Amino acid sequence: MNKRVLEVTHATMRFGGLVAVNDLSMHIDSQEIVALIGPNGAGKTTAFNMITGVYTPTEGSVILQGRSITGMRPDRIAAAGIARTFQNIRLFKALTVLDNVLIAQHVRLTASWLGAVLRSPRYRKEEARAYERAKELLTYMGLWEVRGEISSSLPYGMQRKLEIARALATQPTLLLLDEPAAGMNPAESAELTELIRGIRDHYHLTVLLIEHHMDVVMDISDRIYVLNYGGLIAEGMPTEIQQNDDVIRAYLGGDDDEA
Known part of the structure; x- marks a missing residue:
């Protein structure tokens, strides 16, 4: 069942x-x-x-x-x-493809804001894990090679894929x-x-x-x-x-x- x-x-x-x-x-x-x-x-x-x-x-x-x-x-x-995409694509258009997926992972981060400021070991570990997750997702979606591009510069179909990758980043x-x-x-x-x-x-x-x-x-x-x-x-x-x-x-x- x-x-x-x-x-x-x-x-x-x-x-x-x-x-x-x-x-x-x-x-x-x-x-x-x-x-x-x-x-x-x-x-x-x-x-x-x-x-x-x-x-x-x-x-x-x-x-x-x-x-x-x-x-x-x-x-x-x-x-x-629960993760969601929208009919009208909602990306951080001024940020890179990679940064869009990294930011989406904030709902899974547990380090405190002070840890982020001080770059504590726990924060650095979470940061590295987020990067690897973003790399895996973007590779799967065929977007890793354009990770440094500004998201608004991507063709429409790629922006759709990026929005889905952002949703998947929240696990x-x-x-x-x-x-x-x-x-x-x-x-x-x-x-x-x-x-x-x-x-x-x-x-x-x-x-x-x-x-x-x-x-x-x-x-x-x-x-x-x-x-x-x-x-x-x-x-x-x-x-x-x-x-x-x-x-x-x-x-x-x-x-x-x-x-």
């Missing part, structure tokens, strides 16, 4: 009179790749924000590996084992990817699909992604959840989702008044 990594139970998010997510329940087991899809405005990013602590659910709970993280601060949730159990294939052509999307699958296998990670590229979703996902108007309308394997009438109507439209 696979270990349950994430469980969202009856989660609702209200903003005044607007219900952005309504009674969402979903789960992800260890080393699954699960997609959360739906039309624009369906509530996908709000769901991510509830999982990562940006929003506290109005109702319901979020459980990570058997522990409630509902209402925890985002930095605490990151330390607990997560669960990796959330928000539209990782946005802005990519079919060849780049296919390469990204293989990269995500490889990351799952190499680092033994569990992955939850939002994605509008249906070829990517259907190729990579073990299971898919579908939101529409904040509510869950379907859950299943890719072949089941492709044939689901509610999903087809949500994406293609339908005339509910038709006789």
Whole structure:
């Protein structure tokens, strides 16, 4: 039996009179790749924000590996084992590729600020460990040769890879990817699909992604959840989702008044 990594139970998010997510329940087991899809405005990013602590659910709970993280601060949730990328790439654009990955590891550092100032043995040991971790990640992502480049100077596809490397630097159990294939052509999307699958296998990670590229979703996902108007309308394997009438109507439209 696979270990349950994430469980969202009856989660609702209200903003005044607007219900952005309504009674969402979903789960992800260890080393699954699960997609959360739906039309624009369906509530996908709000769901991510509830999982990562940006929003506290109005109702319901979020459980990570058997522990409630509902209402925890985002930095605490990151330390607990959830990392996230964003639809709009968020890098330290004035810093080098290497520095971006080094800085991302601060959630795992235990040396005090005084130890950092005095460069204590403990701090130097952690610094060396962070460097080796960054080197390993950047090598795996094919970015080690450009480690000294300013991140904003990289081509778009490399910036995407760097953002994922930054997320991996926090040593997560669960990796959330928000539209990782946005802005990519079919060849780049296919390469990204293989990269995500490889990351799952190499680092033994569990992955939850939002994605509008249906070829990517259907190729990579073990299971898919579908939101529409904040509510869950379907859950299943890719072949089941492709044939689901509610999903087809949500994406293609339908005339509910038709006789």
